[in-house]
Amino acid sequence: MSSAGARIAITASGVSRHFGELAAVSGVDLSIARGEIFGLVGPDGAGKTTLMRMLAGVLRPDAGSITLDGIDVLADPEAVKPRLSYMPQRFGLYEDLTVAENIFFYAELFGGAPAERRARTAELLEAAGMAPFRRRLAGQLSGGMKQKLGLVCALIHQPSVLLLDEPTTGVDPVSRRDFWAILYNLRESGVTIMFSTAYMDEAERCSRLALMHAGKVRLCDTPARLKQAMPGVLLAVSAPDPRAVRAALAEAPGVLGVLLKGDHVNLRADSTARAGEFAAILGARGIAYTAITPEAPGIEDVFVALTGAQAAS
Amino acid sequence: MNLRRLVAIAYKETLQIWRDPRSLAIALLMPVMQMGLLGYGVSLDIKHVPLCVYDQEQSSLSRQIVDSFTAAQWFRTVAVLGTDRELRAAMDHGSCTAALVIPVGFTRTLFTTGRAELQTVFDATDTNTANVATGYAQGIVAQLDATLNARWQAAHAVSASAAGTVNLSPRVWFNEGLDSRNFIVPGVVAIILALVGSQLTSLTVSREWERGTMEQLISTPVTALELMFGKMTPYFAIGLLDAAFCLAVAAFWFEVPFRGSLFALIVTTALFALVVMGLGYLLSVRIHSQLGASQIALMLTMLPTTMLSGYTFPLDQMPRAVQAVSLIVPARYYVAILRAVFLKGSSLWEMAVPIAALVIYAGLIIRAAARAFRKSLD
Known part of the structure; x- marks a missing residue:
């Protein structure tokens, strides 16, 4: 293994997978360094789950190659499994077993000394804020608790690569905070984390991220550079009725894109100098607004600019 | 592993x-x-087969025959009939599965000629039951025959060996009670x-x-x-x-x-x-x-x-x-x-x-x- 190879945790090249006529994933190339928190961002149906499953070795690609920690996943999927933890999108634990029983089961499947297992179980449950729920059946946990239990089970054997498929979907903000605290701690110890999400705000937490749309990775870079790569500038128009603003300005000259953001509208324009023209159009149509100000683009803006699609927010 | x-x-x-x-x-x-x-x-055992008795003779021997049919648990008398018509009706209605007919003069014929015939009638709509009941009836008659034979030989002072009777003595293994x-x-x-x-x-x-x-x-x-x-x-x-x-x-x-x-x-x-x-x-x-x-x-x-x-x-x-x-x-x-x-x-x-x-x-x-x-x- 070359020294460059040793620093790379996950590579995918030309990975494709079809389901009948549908190309779920087509020609994806990725290279993820050890210790990265890598995000896979895209709307539902973009192919994120299919790609994650192929990386985890539970689904075979039609074409392409995948390596994890330098091991060829397609040639020897079993060799990577001890180093890997995969948390599927659908809750994959046993609802008729308790929290402690689920953890014990996964710990035993991966081996390891009993004393170590006990210490690690206690530590992870503590970090997840789940220590009081050891004896509760997994089926009786809340959505956020279930996801945290999934993470605890995934981490019980100290994997070097962690693959999380939409781990925070349906998770309350408090549990999400615990979740991210655990992930950041892991990164300190050199674990490579790849996760998929449809939440754009979570994408900002990644060291790098890939924007996925219709089975392809459209862009892959750090969040900061992705934002710089967005064509045009962003103007935020705050208004009591943002929908009216969107309707009025969508076709205006200089507007490249419009994104509704709750109490305001993000206009992507060719120049900040257009602010005056937009104010004039709104005034002429009698649409009330409070301010038009330049805004730093978020990942969602970049994503919409690149794909024309609006993801979940 | x-x-x-x-x-x-x-x-x-x-x-x-x-x-x-x-x-x-x-x-x-x-x-x-x-x-x-x-x-x-x-x-698969068939027991207590409903039996109609049509004893035309009403002698001590005929009653002995009827008793030997019902002594074991194989048959159970459900009706005593008096005419051919009643026999026909009983079989038609299915009130009995088997009928035993002892003709008039059975005893006399037996003791003068050494041969006499009994009649049994079976309802064979259920072939298995009819088969099994036929077997039971034959067994009972065979035993009766042996008893009567012995009595007849004794009465005529003929030794059993001279008569040259061959007896089959069946033994059933492994499930003695069948x-x-x-x-x-x-x-x-x-x-x-x-x-x-x-x-x-x-x-x-x-x-x-x-x-x-x-x-x-x-x-x-x-x-x-x-x-x-x-x-x-x-x-x-x-x-x-x-x-x-x-x-x-x-x-x-x-x-x-x-x-x-x-x-x-x-x-x-x-x-x-x-x-x-x-x-x-x-x-x-x-x-x-x-x-x-x-x-x-x-x-x-x-x-x-x-x-x-x-x-x-x-x-x-x-x-x-x-x-x-x-x-x-x-x-x-x-x-x-x-x-x-x-x-x-x-x-x-x-x-x-x-x-x-x-x-x-x-x-x-x-x-x-x-x-x-x-x-x-x-």
């Missing part, structure tokens, strides 16, 4: 069985129900074990696919063999428990004589349990739905084991093609083994052929089940 992972799977499965009332109910209640239903409900329950109940145990065993394991892998737990499980280092043996171990224990229960009921409640060795019984029962559980597991791996897998397991065990195992329907009476098909029904071998162990007291060596058949069967099914499992979502 890693023993620790196997044990982890077995432990997890045990917890799940314990917490799943449906599995437990199938495992524990089905054998109780079936043992009662089949053990009591199925009997009690069909002794023959059927061991077969019932085989049927119950086949049904329950295959049902239990047919749910185990399909449940993981259905509940979405398989995706995470196949991302771990667990192997197909660890999964199979781990999952089958607790069910195997339940299956043996059920078998022990059924066999105990057979021996102690239905009082089927047990003449063989307990060791031979345990070894062969474990072997058969392995076959049927392997079959259920194979289906469970192949079919990703609990309902589908258990339905097919039921289909594959219910009819073949009841029809083609020889448990009630004798295999050697079937057409050759059907007999050939029965060779692939594992219950056939286990039924033969159980009867041999219970009634004949056969040793393992004497049952080498059916045991070898089960060993081959178990080997093939376990191999197929292990190979059928794919650690993949494809």
Whole structure:
């Protein structure tokens, strides 16, 4: 293994997978360094789950190659499994077993000394804020608790690569905070984390991220550079009725894109100098607004600019 | 194969069985129900056949004949008739299945010529009952004949040897009472074990696919063999428990004589349990739905084991093609083994052929089940 190879945790090249006529994933190339928190961002149906499953070795690609920690996943999927933890999108634990029983089961499947297992179980449950729920059946946990239990089970054997498929979907903000605290701690110890999400705000937490749309990775870079790569500038128009603003300005000259953001509208324009023209159009149509100000683009803006699609927010 | 992972799977499965009332109910209640239903409900013995008596003679001998028909439990007099017309009507209405007609002058004819004829009439709409009742009647008359013969010889001072009578003295081995329950109940145990065993394991892998737990499980280092043996171990224990229960009921409640060795019984029962559980597991791996897998397991065990195992329907009476098909029904071998162990007291060596058949069967099914499992979502 070359020294460059040793620093790379996950590579995918030309990975494709079809389901009948549908190309779920087509020609994806990725290279993820050890210790990265890598995000896979895209709307539902973009192919994120299919790609994650192929990386985890539970689904075979039609074409392409995948390596994890330098091991060829397609040639020897079993060799990577001890180093890997995969948390599927659908809750994959046993609802008729308790929290402690689920953890014990996964710990035993991966081996390891009993004393170590006990210490690690206690530590992870503590970090997840789940220590009081050891004896509760997994089926009786809340959505956020279930996801945290999934993470605890995934981490019980100290994997070097962690693959999380939409781990925070349906998770309350408090549990999400615990979740991210655990992930950041892991990164300190050199674990490579790849996760998929449809939440754009979570994408900002990644060291790098890939924007996925219709089975392809459209862009892959750090969040900061992705934002710089967005064509045009962003103007935020705050208004009591943002929908009216969107309707009025969508076709205006200089507007490249419009994104509704709750109490305001993000206009992507060719120049900040257009602010005056937009104010004039709104005034002429009698649409009330409070301010038009330049805004730093978020990942969602970049994503919409690149794909024309609006993801979940 | 890693023993620790196997044990982890077995432990997890045990917890799940314990917490799943449906599995437990199938495992524990089905054998109780079936043992009662089949053990009591199925009997080939025909007793108390309803008999109409039409005694035209009304002599002391004719009354003796009627008494000998009803003395044993085979026939029971339901009507005494006086005319031919009544006989016809009784048979038409089905109020009796058999009729005994003693003609006028029977005694006189017998003692003057040494030959006289009795008539018996049978309703053969149920051919089996008619056949069996005919046999009973012949037996009773033969015995009567022997008694009368002896009396006649004594009266005429002719020695038995001079008359040159040949007597057949039948001896029945292994089931001296010719009690069909002794023959059927061991077969019932085989049927119950086949049904329950295959049902239990047919749910185990399909449940993981259905509940979405398989995706995470196949991302771990667990192997197909660890999964199979781990999952089958607790069910195997339940299956043996059920078998022990059924066999105990057979021996102690239905009082089927047990003449063989307990060791031979345990070894062969474990072997058969392995076959049927392997079959259920194979289906469970192949079919990703609990309902589908258990339905097919039921289909594959219910009819073949009841029809083609020889448990009630004798295999050697079937057409050759059907007999050939029965060779692939594992219950056939286990039924033969159980009867041999219970009634004949056969040793393992004497049952080498059916045991070898089960060993081959178990080997093939376990191999197929292990190979059928794919650690993949494809």
